[in-house]
Amino acid sequence: MPITLSRITVAAYRVPISSPVATSFGVMHNRPAVFVRLEDGDGAFGWGEVFANWPAAGAEHRARLLVEDMGDLLLGQPFDDASELFTQLTEKTHIRALQCGEWGPFRQVIAGLDTAMTDLVARRAGLSVAQYLNPQAEHTVPCYASGIAIGQADHQITQGQEAGFSTYKVKVGFDLTQDTALLTGLFSTLGAGETLCADANQAWALPEAERFVAACTDLPLGWLEEPLPADASLTHWRALADQSPIPLAGGENITGTGGFADAIATGVFGVLQPDIAKWGGFSGCWPVAQAIRAAGQRYCPHYLGGGIGLIASAHLLAAAGGDGLLEVDVNPNPLRDAFDTWQGATHRGTLTLSDAPGLGITHLPDEIAEFVTYSRDLHI
Incomplete structure (x- = not known):
């Protein structure tokens, strides 16, 4: 059955760390993340994560990119499966990414959304993603x-x-x-x-x-x-x-x-x-x-x-x-x-691995709530 998304919840997080993580090209002075939750009209849901390590302000940027540049392409749109979401978003954001030259951020947001959609589909099937x-x-x-x-x-x-x-x-x-x-x-x-x-x-x-x-x-x-x-x-x-x-x-x-x-x-x-x-x-x-x-x-x-x-x-x-x-x-x-x-x-x-449906994640841990720097809940 086609999946019509009715809700998108996204949040950016940033945790201070006492010991920076150094690479040959730069240093991470905190640990960021962007988590996204998709929900369909029947209440099925799935979780995904968007790459946000670089640049330093990447987490908040990618969360806003998801909300402001892709929300209109997701809510209320029917998808047969996760791969259709991946293909459609890639095609429909091509000119947007070309206009600003931000291929990486668009690809990373789509990757996180695809992970969430695959989690949702596997959860509906009663199977772990694996x-x-x-x-x-x-x-x-x-x-x-x-x-x-x-x-x-x-x-x-x-x-x-x-x-x-x-x-x-x-x-x-x-x-x-x-x-x-x-x-x-x-x-x-x-x-x-x-x-x-x-x-x-x-x-x-x-x-x-x-x-x-x-x-x-x-x-x-x-x-x-x-x-x-x-x-x-x-x-x-x-x-x-x-x-x-x-x-x-x-x-x-x-x-x-x-x-x-x-x-x-x-x-x-x-x-x-x-x-x-x-x-x-x-x-x-x-x-x-x-x-x-x-x-x-x-x-x-x-x-x-x-x-x-x-x-x-x-x-x-x-x-x-x-x-x-x-x-x-x-x-x-x-x-x-x-x-x-x-x-x-x-x-x-x-x-x-957990044998629970999807990725086995039902909700985010309570203890990370204090580290939210940006969050939005879109729904129809």
Whole structure:
């Protein structure tokens, strides 16, 4: 039956943090999130999350973009399923995004809306999202510890080990000599069967990336993530891949089915990492995940944000299967932690999905209400 949306509720959140989260391109001084709830005329509902980490004022901007630039395209409009919402919104906002050059924000808002719509549809079907996508979906997904600052990695890896992780990803791209020296030392802290990966966050041009790879040739890194800008030429990516014994990873800043088809076809990536909150939602990322798996490549969804997007990423990985890992940021974030995704368990190396319909989220945690910076409730 067609789904006609009768209510849209969106809120932006921002939590102060005592320890900033630093990447090679900038520093996060607080933790933001944008959560959206869709409801149809029968009272069925679904939750989604919109990417809001960058720029600094991104959360409020994206929440307002949803309300003021897309509300008229949603309320009272019939959709057969989530993919139709995704396709229609992409087409109908094309000129609006072109007019202002804000392709990213529009794609991110549509991704969050698609996640909410998929949650709603799966909930109506009485299935978890993972089971809705794939009846043979896994019930658990393995996780790795992410967002680890290279200068604090000794401490954070020890904490990660206590939490049950066995794979860790540290942020590099600050000082090549210091980064490589610190990485070398970190291997002595790892136990048997543990893996260390590195994330440069697009820090280098090809010559610097080549120097890093040469300096780390003898280090058994699990992967090297975004050593080059996502829009670097294929020639540069190929040149680096040809000389790197370390698998290259990327995908969080690739958008569009065509963009991922090209990335898969090149064969330069050992690991591909679509981000469900940045582009595609389930309608875009589920076919991409299937294509990655069909090509024999490793699918590890990228994610760094609030609790809804993390849970959605887990359902996507559970449906895709394979040897992928769920990214779990180890830095404090009340907008993620309040969802109690592990249901009180201290072991974080594996996440067990809820069998509840949809994403298993019925309402937002009460304790995050104090962090709202913008909210709107649209209805007909």
